[in-house]
Amino acid sequence: MANITETTVSEKSDEMLFSKNLPDQESLSYHWMPFTMNRDFKQNPRLVVKADGMYYWSLQGKKILDGCAGLFTCNAGHNRKEIREAVSKQLADLDYSPHFNLGHPLSFQVAKKLCDFMPEDMNKVFFGCSGSEAIDTSMKLVSAYWLSRGEGRRRYFVSREHSYHGVNIGGTNLAGISRNRSAYNLEIPCVVHMRHTKLERNKFTPGIPLHGGEDLAEDLERFANLYGGENIAACYVEPVAGSIGCYVPPKGYLQRLREICDKYKILLVFDEVITGFGRTGSSFAVEKFGVKPDIVTLAKALTNGNIPMSAVLTRDFIYNSITNHCAAETVEFSHGYTFSAHPVALAAASATLDIYAKEGLFSRGKELEDYFAKKIFTLRKYKIVVDIRSLGFLAGIDLLPINGKPGLQGKRFNQRIFDLGLHLKITGDTMLIAPPLILEKKHIDELVEKLAESLQSYE
Numbered sequence: 001m002a003n004i005t006e007t008t009v010s011e012k013s014d015e016m017l018f019s020k021n022l023p024d025q026e027s028l029s030y031h032w033m034p035f036t037m038n039r040d041f042k043q044n045p046r047l048v049v050k051a052d053g054m055y056y057w058s059l060q061g062k063k064i065l066d067g068c069a070g071l072f073t074c075n076a077g078h079n080r081k082e083i084r085e086a087v088s089k090q091l092a093d094l095d096y097s098p099h100f101n102l103g104h105p106l107s108f109q110v111a112k113k114l115c116d117f118m119p120e121d122m123n124k125v126f127f128g129c130s131g132s133e134a135i136d137t138s139m140k141l142v143s144a145y146w147l148s149r150g151e152g153r154r155r156y157f158v159s160r161e162h163s164y165h166g167v168n169i170g171g172t173n174l175a176g177i178s179r180n181r182s183a184y185n186l187e188i189p190c191v192v193h194m195r196h197t198k199l200e201r202n203k204f205t206p207g208i209p210l211h212g213g214e215d216l217a218e219d220l221e222r223f224a225n226l227y228g229g230e231n232i233a234a235c236y237v238e239p240v241a242g243s244i245g246c247y248v249p250p251k252g253y254l255q256r257l258r259e260i261c262d263k264y265k266i267l268l269v270f271d272e273v274i275t276g277f278g279r280t281g282s283s284f285a286v287e288k289f290g291v292k293p294d295i296v297t298l299a300k301a302l303t304n305g306n307i308p309m310s311a312v313l314t315r316d317f318i319y320n321s322i323t324n325h326c327a328a329e330t331v332e333f334s335h336g337y338t339f340s341a342h343p344v345a346l347a348a349a350s351a352t353l354d355i356y357a358k359e360g361l362f363s364r365g366k367e368l369e370d371y372f373a374k375k376i377f378t379l380r381k382y383k384i385v386v387d388i389r390s391l392g393f394l395a396g397i398d399l400l401p402i403n404g405k406p407g408l409q410g411k412r413f414n415q416r417i418f419d420l421g422l423h424l425k426i427t428g429d430t431m432l433i434a435p436p437l438i439l440e441k442k443h444i445d446e447l448v449e450k451l452a453e454s455l456q457s458y459e
């Protein structure tokens with residue numbers, strides 16, 4: 001296990017980080033913050049300046065338990081010496097090299113390490129810098145694949161209500177969150193959405209819910225009937241819908257999607273940007289559910305959140321078809337980013353994957369996930385809690401909306417939990433819990449105590 005040292009930074013340097021005074025309004029006004037109520041936030045900013053192990057520290061020096069691994073990113077905990085050193089060495093050895101017609105040995109090694117977690121015929125990796133880039137890259141791969149097969153008529157992308165696939169144009173269209181789509185006039189045609197998988201009858205189920213899986217998956221069959229299965233390019237799912245609030249797919253759902261995809265030769269894409277790297281209590285959702293997708297997207301915890309990086313993994317037949325379709329001496333896939341396979345990100349990824357392996361962080365589920373779920377589910381006794389779901393080290397707690405208006409309760413809790421020394425992600429009125437995988441029982445206890453305190457005050 002990791003040696004979690006909660007005070008590794010010297011007290012002297014801490015003093016220089018902390019301050020009693022918040023920055024003034026004028027200085028806060030320049031940064032247009034992402035997915036934030038900017039006007040509201042800047043009236044009462046929540047600022048952090050230090051992180052170590054399972055904790056953040058606020059600007060004022062308050063210790064804050066990280067209940068969300070940053071943003072589902074820091075699965076190996078904060079301030080990992082091994083990653084710091086690998087990044088620093090890489091910067092000194094080779095700070096930047098392009099990957100257009102020039103290579104760096106680490107990219108091939110990291111790609112191989114990722115493929116080792118996947119089904120045996122998934123052996124090709126395309127690197128990017130964010131989950132959003134991974135999703136849009138994967139959509140281009142899907143499209144290029146069907147064109148290479150002479151099946152360009154396959155233009156339908158099937159996604160799901162309440163799903164989140166990042167914020168680039170492709171992912172915004174795939175996503176099933178109306179708020180994220182309706183602010184723009186950038187719709188792409190032929191994207192259709194299956195029903196989401198949160199069912200009333202599965203309320204308060206820890207782990208995989210029993211009801212409705214096969215029925216919900218039939219939406220894909222219905223689209224195949226409606227639009228023609230031969231016109232559908234791909235079906236995109238987060239194996240567990242993450243940022244909307246941990247919607248665990250009911251029993252049989254993913255398996256049935258795979259069967260329908262096979263029937264119509266539709267590509268199945270797993271967006272594992274959140275579910276990857278141990279989050280569900282297994283290495284990846286691919287392993288957890290025993291379902292084989294054709295493409296997998298990864299990001300976030302790939303580098304323990306230390307350097308932006310993402311990856312798209314594909315099965316060999318996709319690469320072979322696109323590549324063989326091209327005349328020799330042409331670029332097979334005209335796509336890539338200046339920072340694709342950045343050497344410093346690769347160094348961070350390589351060190352991160354070593355930590356995951358050395359500390360057995362992907363098998364912590366077997367040790368602790370029951371304890372985690374049991375403790376989180378004790379919170380159902382509060383009237384304000386209207387549903388709880390969990391899988392591995394991911395949980396969602398739905399709160400009763402204030403006067404039926406979504407979001408107000410969540411906003412209130414954002415401040416409340418910060419004041420209590422806890423960091424979570426709150427989406428609408430749902431609190432999302434996804435602690436670093438180095439957690440111990442005492443951290444679960446602390447997390448649940450703080451949550452209980454926050455909920456108690458609203459009874």
Ligand SMILES: Cc1ncc(COP(=O)(O)O)c(C=O)c1O
Pocket residue numbers: 129130131132133135164165166167238242243271272273274299300
């Ligand atoms: C499932 C999923 N896909 C894609 C993304 C987008 O990743 P990024 O914010 O790195 O662009 C996210 C981000 O939360 C995600 O949860």
